[in-house]
Amino acid sequence: MIAYLKGKIIKKNSSSLVVANNGVGYEVFVPLNNLYGFREGEEIELITYLHIREDLMQLYGFQNWQERDIFLLLINVSGVGPKGALTILSHISTEKLKQAICSEDVSVLTKLPGIGKKTAQRLIIELKDKLPAGIASYQEGELESAGSAVENDLLTALVSLGYQPTEVKKLIPQLLKEFPDKDEAFILRKALQILARL
Numbered sequence: 001m002i003a004y005l006k007g008k009i010i011k012k013n014s015s016s017l018v019v020a021n022n023g024v025g026y027e028v029f030v031p032l033n034n035l036y037g038f039r040e041g042e043e044i045e046l047i048t049y050l051h052i053r054e055d056l057m058q059l060y061g062f063q064n065w066q067e068r069d070i071f072l073l074l075i076n077v078s079g080v081g082p083k084g085a086l087t088i089l090s091h092i093s094t095e096k097l098k099q100a101i102c103s104e105d106v107s108v109l110t111k112l113p114g115i116g117k118k119t120a121q122r123l124i125i126e127l128k129d130k131l132p133a134g135i136a137s138y139q140e141g142e143l144e145s146a147g148s149a150v151e152n153d154l155l156t157a158l159v160s161l162g163y164q165p166t167e168v169k170k171l172i173p174q175l176l177k178e179f180p181d182k183d184e185a186f187i188l189r190k191a192l193q194i195l196a197r198l
Contacts, residue, residue, distance in 0.1 A: 002059060004185045006045045009038055017061070019044065028061035032090035045183060051082045060086065065157035070094045077126050079119055087113050101127050151176060154187055163195055
């Protein structure tokens with residue numbers, strides 16, 4: 001499974017990017033609100049998900065772990081699928097989507113392309129109790145003291161894997177300070193190694 005991709009954008013399409021890495025070009029479908037911010041020739045890092053069917057393999061890319069986790073929840077809702085999930089994330093932030101689901105706000109969800117009242121209700125019913133702990137904790141304010149966006153992404157990823165916020169809130173800043181030139185994937189692996197020994 002391809003879970004992370006780093007490389008240079010060599011082509012930008014209407015709904016995807018072609019990212020070159022070690023002589024291979026990967027087509028990655030990304031939410032439109034992310035796509036607009038990318039430029040050809042730019043070096044990028046994406047958290048990815050490889051969707052495999054009998055007749056198709058498609059790679060989807062996201063700017064952080066929380067966005068990918070929400071995508072994975074959405075594609076498991078009956079009637080949504082990868083394209084529908086990508087469309088949803090193209091038109092609403094993960095934070096606003098989470099708020100709409102937690103508050104059972106059907107009116108917000110039905111404004112999204114392809115989402116009718118029944119699908120909106122299905123999203124609420126199926127996802128309200130499945131939001132990762134890390135995402136829910138933002139609502140509860142447990143991670144509000146986190147500093148950078150990178151730190152927030154790493155905290156969310158670890159809490160969603162079942163680690164307690166109190167465990168990771170001290171660890172992540174230490175690792176970021178110790179390895180300032182390393183990417184998120186490296187820091188996450190280090191954190192998991194340390195937490196596994198506790």
